[in-house]
Amino acid sequence: MTISALSYVRLEMRDPSEWQRFGEQVLGFAGRPAENCAVRGTLCLAMDAMPFRYLIEPGDADRFAAAGWECADADAYGHVVGALQEAGALVRLGTDVEAGSRGAADLAFGVDPSGNAFELCHGRTSNDASFNSPIDGLRFVTGAMGLGHAVLPAPEFAATDAFYRDVLGFGVSDELTLPPPAEGAPEQRIHFLHADNPRHHSVGLCNFPAPNGVVHLMAEVDSLDNVGACLDRAKAAEAPIVASLGRHLNDGMVSFYMLAPGGIPIEYGYDGRQFDWSVFEPTRSTVGDIWGHEYNFPG
Numbered sequence: 001m002t003i004s005a006l007s008y009v010r011l012e013m014r015d016p017s018e019w020q021r022f023g024e025q026v027l028g029f030a031g032r033p034a035e036n037c038a039v040r041g042t043l044c045l046a047m048d049a050m051p052f053r054y055l056i057e058p059g060d061a062d063r064f065a066a067a068g069w070e071c072a073d074a075d076a077y078g079h080v081v082g083a084l085q086e087a088g089a090l091v092r093l094g095t096d097v098e099a100g101s102r103g104a105a106d107l108a109f110g111v112d113p114s115g116n117a118f119e120l121c122h123g124r125t126s127n128d129a130s131f132n133s134p135i136d137g138l139r140f141v142t143g144a145m146g147l148g149h150a151v152l153p154a155p156e157f158a159a160t161d162a163f164y165r166d167v168l169g170f171g172v173s174d175e176l177t178l179p180p181p182a183e184g185a186p187e188q189r190i191h192f193l194h195a196d197n198p199r200h201h202s203v204g205l206c207n208f209p210a211p212n213g214v215v216h217l218m219a220e221v222d223s224l225d226n227v228g229a230c231l232d233r234a235k236a237a238e239a240p241i242v243a244s245l246g247r248h249l250n251d252g253m254v255s256f257y258m259l260a261p262g263g264i265p266i267e268y269g270y271d272g273r274q275f276d277w278s279v280f281e282p283t284r285s286t287v288g289d290i291w292g293h294e295y296n297f298p299g
Protein backbone atom coordinates (compact mmCIF):
# COMPACT_ATOMS: atom_id res chain seq x y z
CA MET A 1 0.00 0.00 0.00
CA THR A 2 1.30 3.39 -0.91
CA ILE A 3 -1.11 5.93 0.64
CA SER A 4 -0.70 6.17 4.40
CA ALA A 5 -3.76 8.26 5.32
CA LEU A 6 -6.32 10.91 4.47
CA SER A 7 -4.23 13.81 5.73
CA TYR A 8 -6.53 16.74 4.98
CA VAL A 9 -9.49 17.91 2.94
CA ARG A 10 -10.10 21.18 1.11
CA LEU A 11 -13.53 22.78 0.94
CA GLU A 12 -14.57 25.79 -1.10
CA MET A 13 -17.16 27.96 0.67
CA ARG A 14 -18.90 31.19 -0.24
CA ASP A 15 -18.66 32.20 3.43
CA PRO A 16 -15.74 30.53 5.25
CA SER A 17 -16.70 32.33 8.49
CA GLU A 18 -19.78 30.10 8.78
CA TRP A 19 -17.46 27.11 8.73
CA GLN A 20 -15.24 28.71 11.35
CA ARG A 21 -18.18 29.08 13.73
CA PHE A 22 -19.56 25.62 13.00
CA GLY A 23 -16.13 23.96 12.99
CA GLU A 24 -15.17 25.43 16.34
CA GLN A 25 -18.46 25.51 18.22
CA VAL A 26 -20.19 22.35 16.95
CA LEU A 27 -17.46 20.02 15.68
CA GLY A 28 -14.79 21.13 18.17
CA PHE A 29 -12.08 21.86 15.59
CA ALA A 30 -9.55 24.59 16.41
CA GLY A 31 -9.43 27.53 13.99
CA ARG A 32 -5.93 28.66 13.05
CA PRO A 33 -4.78 31.38 10.69
CA ALA A 34 -3.74 30.00 7.32
CA GLU A 35 0.00 30.30 6.81
CA ASN A 36 1.60 30.68 3.38
CA CYS A 37 -1.77 30.39 1.67
CA ALA A 38 -2.08 32.21 -1.62
CA VAL A 39 -5.85 32.54 -1.25
CA ARG A 40 -6.80 35.44 1.01
CA GLY A 41 -9.42 34.55 3.62
CA THR A 42 -8.47 30.86 3.76
CA LEU A 43 -9.27 29.19 7.05
CA CYS A 44 -7.40 26.34 8.71
CA LEU A 45 -9.27 24.01 11.03
CA ALA A 46 -7.14 21.72 13.17
CA MET A 47 -8.10 18.42 14.80
CA ASP A 48 -4.68 17.67 16.28
CA ALA A 49 -1.11 19.02 16.13
CA MET A 50 -1.14 19.07 12.30
CA PRO A 51 -1.35 22.64 10.91
CA PHE A 52 -4.82 21.79 9.64
CA ARG A 53 -7.06 18.88 8.70
CA TYR A 54 -9.73 21.02 6.98
CA LEU A 55 -8.70 23.88 4.68
CA ILE A 56 -11.62 26.17 3.90
CA GLU A 57 -11.08 28.47 0.94
CA PRO A 58 -13.38 31.28 -0.14
CA GLY A 59 -14.99 30.61 -3.53
CA ASP A 60 -18.01 30.99 -5.76
CA ALA A 61 -19.70 27.78 -4.63
CA ASP A 62 -20.11 25.62 -1.54
CA ARG A 63 -18.37 22.41 -2.49
CA PHE A 64 -15.86 19.77 -1.63
CA ALA A 65 -12.66 20.71 -3.47
CA ALA A 66 -10.16 17.91 -2.84
CA ALA A 67 -9.01 15.07 -0.62
CA GLY A 68 -5.37 15.33 0.51
CA TRP A 69 -3.71 11.91 0.49
CA GLU A 70 -0.41 11.52 2.30
CA CYS A 71 2.39 9.06 1.55
CA ALA A 72 4.70 7.78 4.28
CA ASP A 73 7.89 9.12 2.66
CA ALA A 74 9.45 10.58 -0.47
CA ASP A 75 9.94 7.13 -2.04
CA ALA A 76 6.27 6.18 -1.71
CA TYR A 77 5.29 9.65 -2.98
CA GLY A 78 7.56 9.31 -6.02
CA HIS A 79 6.14 5.88 -6.74
CA VAL A 80 2.54 7.15 -6.70
CA VAL A 81 3.38 10.24 -8.78
CA GLY A 82 4.90 7.88 -11.38
CA ALA A 83 1.79 5.69 -11.33
CA LEU A 84 -0.44 8.76 -11.75
CA GLN A 85 1.63 9.92 -14.70
CA GLU A 86 1.36 6.53 -16.34
CA ALA A 87 -2.41 6.48 -15.76
CA GLY A 88 -2.81 9.98 -17.20
CA ALA A 89 -4.26 11.14 -13.86
CA LEU A 90 -1.56 13.61 -12.81
CA VAL A 91 -2.83 17.16 -13.30
CA ARG A 92 0.44 18.83 -12.30
CA LEU A 93 3.14 18.96 -9.66
CA GLY A 94 2.69 21.63 -6.98
CA THR A 95 5.15 24.46 -6.41
CA ASP A 96 7.23 24.74 -3.24
CA VAL A 97 4.91 27.51 -2.07
CA GLU A 98 1.85 25.31 -2.60
CA ALA A 99 3.49 22.39 -0.78
CA GLY A 100 4.41 24.78 2.05
CA SER A 101 0.82 25.96 2.32
CA ARG A 102 -0.15 22.35 3.11
CA GLY A 103 2.76 21.99 5.56
CA ALA A 104 4.15 19.33 3.20
CA ALA A 105 7.54 18.64 1.61
CA ASP A 106 6.07 17.89 -1.85
CA LEU A 107 2.64 18.21 -3.40
CA ALA A 108 0.95 16.95 -6.57
CA PHE A 109 -2.53 17.44 -7.98
CA GLY A 110 -4.55 14.66 -9.57
CA VAL A 111 -8.04 13.70 -10.66
CA ASP A 112 -9.78 10.31 -10.52
CA PRO A 113 -11.86 8.77 -13.34
CA SER A 114 -15.09 10.17 -11.85
CA GLY A 115 -13.63 13.69 -11.81
CA ASN A 116 -12.90 13.91 -8.07
CA ALA A 117 -9.90 16.18 -7.58
CA PHE A 118 -7.29 15.05 -5.06
CA GLU A 119 -3.87 16.05 -3.84
CA LEU A 120 -0.93 13.89 -2.97
CA CYS A 121 1.76 14.86 -0.50
CA HIS A 122 4.39 13.62 1.91
CA GLY A 123 6.37 15.03 4.79
CA ARG A 124 3.66 17.04 6.50
CA THR A 125 5.06 18.37 9.74
CA SER A 126 3.04 19.12 12.83
CA ASN A 127 2.81 22.52 14.47
CA ASP A 128 4.63 23.45 17.63
CA ALA A 129 1.24 24.36 19.02
CA SER A 130 -0.45 21.50 20.82
CA PHE A 131 -4.10 20.92 19.99
CA ASN A 132 -6.70 22.47 22.24
CA SER A 133 -10.28 21.98 21.16
CA PRO A 134 -12.63 24.90 21.89
CA ILE A 135 -14.82 22.14 23.41
CA ASP A 136 -13.40 21.17 26.78
CA GLY A 137 -11.85 17.71 26.94
CA LEU A 138 -12.53 16.84 23.29
CA ARG A 139 -9.95 14.77 21.41
CA PHE A 140 -10.06 13.36 17.88
CA VAL A 141 -8.80 9.95 16.82
CA THR A 142 -6.29 10.97 14.14
CA GLY A 143 -2.48 10.61 14.16
CA ALA A 144 -1.22 7.96 11.73
CA MET A 145 -4.85 7.11 10.87
CA GLY A 146 -5.42 10.54 9.35
CA LEU A 147 -8.44 12.77 9.86
CA GLY A 148 -11.05 10.04 9.31
CA HIS A 149 -12.55 9.11 5.97
CA ALA A 150 -14.10 10.62 2.87
CA VAL A 151 -16.91 8.93 0.95
CA LEU A 152 -16.88 10.17 -2.63
CA PRO A 153 -19.25 10.04 -5.58
CA ALA A 154 -17.98 7.66 -8.25
CA PRO A 155 -20.50 7.52 -11.11
CA GLU A 156 -17.72 5.93 -13.22
CA PHE A 157 -17.77 3.19 -10.64
CA ALA A 158 -15.67 0.36 -12.09
CA ALA A 159 -12.94 2.64 -13.46
CA THR A 160 -12.77 4.68 -10.25
CA ASP A 161 -12.67 1.59 -8.06
CA ALA A 162 -9.83 0.15 -10.17
CA PHE A 163 -7.99 3.49 -10.02
CA TYR A 164 -7.99 3.69 -6.21
CA ARG A 165 -6.85 0.06 -5.93
CA ASP A 166 -4.36 -0.24 -8.78
CA VAL A 167 -2.94 3.28 -9.14
CA LEU A 168 -3.21 4.72 -5.61
CA GLY A 169 -2.73 1.31 -3.95
CA PHE A 170 -5.70 1.16 -1.56
CA GLY A 171 -6.82 -2.22 -0.23
CA VAL A 172 -10.39 -3.52 -0.25
CA SER A 173 -12.13 -3.67 3.12
CA ASP A 174 -15.81 -4.16 2.29
CA GLU A 175 -18.06 -4.12 -0.76
CA LEU A 176 -21.56 -3.06 0.25
CA THR A 177 -24.62 -3.50 -1.97
CA LEU A 178 -27.92 -1.94 -0.89
CA PRO A 179 -31.37 -2.22 -2.49
CA PRO A 180 -32.38 0.58 -4.90
CA PRO A 181 -33.44 3.70 -2.94
CA ALA A 182 -36.51 4.08 -5.21
CA GLU A 183 -38.41 1.93 -7.70
CA GLY A 184 -36.62 1.80 -11.02
CA ALA A 185 -33.36 3.17 -9.55
CA PRO A 186 -30.20 1.03 -9.65
CA GLU A 187 -28.98 -0.74 -6.51
CA GLN A 188 -26.60 1.33 -4.39
CA ARG A 189 -23.03 0.15 -4.24
CA ILE A 190 -20.34 1.47 -1.89
CA HIS A 191 -16.80 0.12 -1.88
CA PHE A 192 -14.83 0.80 1.31
CA LEU A 193 -11.06 0.91 0.83
CA HIS A 194 -8.27 1.17 3.39
CA ALA A 195 -4.97 2.99 3.29
CA ASP A 196 -1.83 1.82 5.10
CA ASN A 197 -3.23 2.40 8.59
CA PRO A 198 -5.59 0.40 10.82
CA ARG A 199 -8.74 2.43 10.09
CA HIS A 200 -11.37 0.27 8.33
CA HIS A 201 -11.64 2.67 5.42
CA SER A 202 -10.06 5.97 4.51
CA VAL A 203 -12.11 6.27 1.33
CA GLY A 204 -15.53 5.03 0.26
CA LEU A 205 -16.66 5.07 -3.37
CA CYS A 206 -20.38 5.26 -4.26
CA ASN A 207 -21.99 4.47 -7.60
CA PHE A 208 -24.14 7.60 -7.34
CA PRO A 209 -23.46 11.33 -7.66
CA ALA A 210 -23.30 13.89 -4.81
CA PRO A 211 -24.38 17.47 -5.56
CA ASN A 212 -21.58 19.22 -3.68
CA GLY A 213 -18.84 16.74 -4.46
CA VAL A 214 -18.79 14.57 -1.35
CA VAL A 215 -21.15 11.94 0.05
CA HIS A 216 -19.80 12.54 3.55
CA LEU A 217 -16.68 13.17 5.63
CA MET A 218 -16.09 11.36 8.91
CA ALA A 219 -14.48 12.63 12.12
CA GLU A 220 -13.88 10.24 15.05
CA VAL A 221 -13.73 11.29 18.69
CA ASP A 222 -12.46 9.49 21.76
CA SER A 223 -15.69 8.79 23.64
CA LEU A 224 -19.39 8.11 23.16
CA ASP A 225 -20.13 11.08 25.42
CA ASN A 226 -18.29 13.32 22.96
CA VAL A 227 -20.55 12.03 20.14
CA GLY A 228 -23.68 12.64 22.20
CA ALA A 229 -22.52 16.10 23.28
CA CYS A 230 -21.86 17.02 19.63
CA LEU A 231 -25.36 15.82 18.71
CA ASP A 232 -26.71 18.23 21.34
CA ARG A 233 -24.57 21.09 19.96
CA ALA A 234 -25.62 20.31 16.36
CA LYS A 235 -29.29 20.39 17.34
CA ALA A 236 -28.80 23.64 19.29
CA ALA A 237 -27.14 25.14 16.18
CA GLU A 238 -30.11 23.89 14.12
CA ALA A 239 -27.89 21.83 11.83
CA PRO A 240 -29.97 19.30 9.89
CA ILE A 241 -29.42 15.81 11.37
CA VAL A 242 -29.41 13.58 8.28
CA ALA A 243 -28.85 10.25 10.04
CA SER A 244 -29.82 9.39 13.60
CA LEU A 245 -27.38 7.73 15.99
CA GLY A 246 -26.48 4.21 14.87
CA ARG A 247 -23.68 1.64 14.58
CA HIS A 248 -22.24 0.64 11.20
CA LEU A 249 -21.70 -3.04 10.51
CA ASN A 250 -18.37 -2.87 8.71
CA ASP A 251 -16.29 -0.47 10.78
CA GLY A 252 -18.34 -0.67 13.99
CA MET A 253 -18.54 3.12 14.22
CA VAL A 254 -21.26 4.56 16.47
CA SER A 255 -22.13 7.84 14.80
CA PHE A 256 -24.67 10.32 13.58
CA TYR A 257 -24.64 12.50 10.45
CA MET A 258 -25.30 16.23 10.21
CA LEU A 259 -25.13 18.85 7.48
CA ALA A 260 -22.36 21.37 8.07
CA PRO A 261 -22.46 24.79 6.34
CA GLY A 262 -22.64 24.53 2.57
CA GLY A 263 -24.56 21.26 2.94
CA ILE A 264 -21.42 19.20 3.58
CA PRO A 265 -22.50 15.96 5.32
CA ILE A 266 -20.34 15.12 8.34
CA GLU A 267 -20.37 11.77 10.14
CA TYR A 268 -19.31 12.21 13.77
CA GLY A 269 -18.45 8.96 15.49
CA TYR A 270 -16.68 6.88 18.09
CA ASP A 271 -15.46 3.29 18.50
CA GLY A 272 -14.34 2.55 14.93
CA ARG A 273 -12.67 -0.86 14.77
CA GLN A 274 -9.01 -1.11 13.81
CA PHE A 275 -7.60 -3.90 11.66
CA ASP A 276 -4.41 -5.83 10.98
CA TRP A 277 -4.44 -6.02 7.16
CA SER A 278 -1.95 -8.89 7.03
CA VAL A 279 -4.62 -11.27 8.34
CA PHE A 280 -7.75 -9.51 7.05
CA GLU A 281 -10.19 -11.06 4.58
CA PRO A 282 -12.23 -8.47 2.61
CA THR A 283 -15.98 -8.73 3.20
CA ARG A 284 -19.13 -8.31 1.11
CA SER A 285 -22.13 -6.83 2.93
CA THR A 286 -25.75 -6.26 2.08
CA VAL A 287 -26.52 -4.38 5.31
CA GLY A 288 -24.92 -1.09 6.33
CA ASP A 289 -25.91 -0.87 9.98
CA ILE A 290 -26.30 -3.04 13.08
CA TRP A 291 -28.79 -0.58 14.58
CA GLY A 292 -29.98 3.00 14.10
CA HIS A 293 -28.79 5.36 11.35
CA GLU A 294 -32.20 6.33 10.09
CA TYR A 295 -31.11 8.21 6.97
CA ASN A 296 -32.74 11.42 5.86
CA PHE A 297 -30.27 12.91 3.37
CA PRO A 298 -31.61 15.62 1.07
CA GLY A 299 -32.51 14.20 -2.34
Ligand SMILES: [Fe+2]
Nearest residue numbers: 151216218267
Ligand atom coordinates in the same frame (compact mmCIF):
# COMPACT_ATOMS: atom_id res chain seq x y z
FE1 LIG B 1 -18.71 6.95 7.02
